[in-house]
């Protein structure tokens with residue numbers, strides 16, 4: 001059987017689903033950048049890439065060397081492709097306009113260059129998360145400077161989303177809005193090869209993921225739900241649940257796409273001004289698009305994440321995503 005590479009798959013999408021050629025090219029460039037990031041991540045101590053930079057990003061988090069390297073790789077790869085008007089990243093304070101080019105590219109790229117970076121130094125899976133939006137028409141004219149507002153579109157407006165996971169295998173998971181495909185990096189070939197044709201999240205599960213150390217800060221609906229999970233067969237859910245927490249959203253979501261489960265990073269009382277820890281534009285939105293396209297669900301406890309109108313680039317959000325039955329149960333508890 002002949003192998004379907006990412007390039008072949010994208011060409012087929014252009015032919016059969018009218019995927020625009022510049023979107024296809026954009027995904028190819030992002031995938032190439034992910035290969036380079038994968039290479040850097042895998043060097044570890046040999047490449048001198050472990051440890052921190054001694055700087056902080058806009059959210060006050062310490063930047064790891066690989067956060068910065070991955071951000072630069074994505075910026076450089078995408079700067080001259082002609083398909084983008086601008087980019088925004090977890091590691092950059094402001095939106096970035098592609099300089100000196102007219103006409104502007106049609107798309108905006110938003111990314112978390114390295115997700116789960118607290119895991120880099122301990123050799124646990126990390127990843128890159130990305131989301132593609134159309135650049136609104138009013139920002140496409142020559143004189144209009146791109147700013148944050150161009151990016152503030154609800155997740156339903158995403159035309160593509162994906163993540164690369166750098167684990168025992170490097171994989172690229174992609175949705176163009178018609179299901180979810182998984183590609184595995186064949187290092188001898190240098191290509192991502194289609195290995196997971198139609199990724200589906202099982203509707204029910206007996207596995208959940210949450211950082212239990214935050215329990216005392218959670219709000220009542222999550223306290224109630226996790227209490228029921230922990231009660232297992234002796235509680236109202238009449239079922240024993242297992243728990244996993246990797247502290248890399250990519251790795252936790254990847255497990256859920258593979259065998260089902262529920263992922264929660266709920267709002268808590270630690271910083272009342274922040275509705276959760278995860279970022280809406282480059283963590284929650286792309287992951288919610290993927291999860292929904294795979295048959296799962298994603299809410300902030302009350303509303304579908306993809307319907308939230310963003311108010312700022314680095315906005316945080318409470319996230320409950322994964323197997324439909326469980327997401328619906330926790331969401332219902334919030335509404336009672």
Ligand SMILES: O=P(O)(O)OC[C@H]1O[C@](O)(COP(=O)(O)O)[C@@H](O)[C@@H]1O
Nearest residue numbers: 112114115116117118211247248249
């Ligand atoms: O250490 P905590 O609070 O459990 O947080 C883990 C969460 O933080 C994140 O690592 C944030 O991502 P970054 O590494 O990109 O900042 C998520 O991937 C993960 O779900």
Ligand SMILES: [Mg+2]
Nearest residue numbers: 112114115116
């Ligand atoms: Mg992240």
Ligand SMILES: [Mg+2]
Nearest residue numbers: 090112114115
């Ligand atoms: Mg990150």
